[in-house]
Amino acid sequence: MSMLHRERVLRAATSSFLARGYGSSVDDIARRAGVAKQTVYQHFANKEELFKAVAGDLAKRVLVKLEGAGNENEVRQSLIRFAVEYRKRALGAQGIATFRTLVPEVPRFRAVARDMYANTAGEMVRRLAEFLKETLDAPDPAFSAEMLMSMLAGVDRMKRLFAVLPGPEGETARATRIVDLFLKAHQP
């Protein structure tokens, strides 16, 4: 029973925090979980601990695979696949809601926030850098990785965060255009 209820609470808390931020009430979370408020406190010491648990779960959902490649065209294809997938996670409704929920609470949870960054965007940069080092022989792969990630989710994330509708360009087309610009900047 115990773990089952814990899961229910965690799921309800996730959707509640995503929808209304840290301001969501514990009463509301308990109601959504179909559980008594006391049960919430049986599994989590207080609201902050519950939030940390939710935040940890949420952060993990951003990670994207990045497969190796042989010739030059395969590198491009791999990067495009990566780009499309990463944008799907980072710019999708859930990614944006996650961002909106976590960002304002960072001052309250500085250490946790740092870890979360390291396990998500930071980890992504590391993997991408490794890939670029092997395939493109980039002189500063970490820098290159950061630039590609920035182009994939810089202004476009801002637009979504500020409720601005994205342009008419298709997702794949935009990802491809960005990867090609990136590759052009990395020609020998």
Added chain:
Amino acid sequence: MSMLHRERVLRAATSSFLARGYGSSVDDIARRAGVAKQTVYQHFANKEELFKAVAGDLAKRVLVKLEGAGNENEVRQSLIRFAVEYRKRALGAQGIATFRTLVPEVPRFRAVARDMYANTAGEMVRRLAEFLKETLDAPDPAFSAEMLMSMLAGVDRMKRLFAVLPGPEGETARATRIVDLFLKAHQP
């Protein structure tokens, strides 16, 4: 008297909202302004209106000038000056605090948020696109402008938002490196 007090309230509200988000209490803002709570309500119908006024003021502080240029090296220098200045505003303590304050409240003020984007980052993209069209003859200047803005404040903004310390590289050096990468991608 009237305007003087209005200003005091606005300034106090700005620093309060920046420090604690929309959750700041009106009592607190009035106290910081050295003013009775009633006076706040004499100038702003309610807390939401006060927040909108503050948000409008805050947003305007991001805009950066972009001066014209003649030969190729001057273009580079102009872009570097722009890059350094833009990063100073977008990534400085106040820029980050502004971001943290506004982002979670967007759902509450969708229309205002859209306008704010249009007047700041959006306007910036337009000006930059105009500049790139004239100086670099870029085929899609709006896209190029978005990519430069993304590289200037993509991953680096994320790092600051998540309390991750930025690397040891100096601000000017990083801005220069980004501009050079951008220019390399736009060679004919």
Added chain:
DNA sequence: CTGCGACTAGACTGACCAGTCTAGTTCCCC
């Protein structure tokens, strides 16, 4: 059948807060 641990509904405390109201002050304009 006994005792225990997880659960339930719901009441309760203490705190905080937006917004209103009262009663009185200060200052300026007519």
Added chain:
DNA sequence: GGGGAACTAGACTGGTCAGTCTAGTCGCAG
């Protein structure tokens, strides 16, 4: 000197919320 607009301190209402407490239910292990 009279009137009005902006101001003051502070009390008050009605609401929300985190976290605790009570009293009781349910199922299971010994």
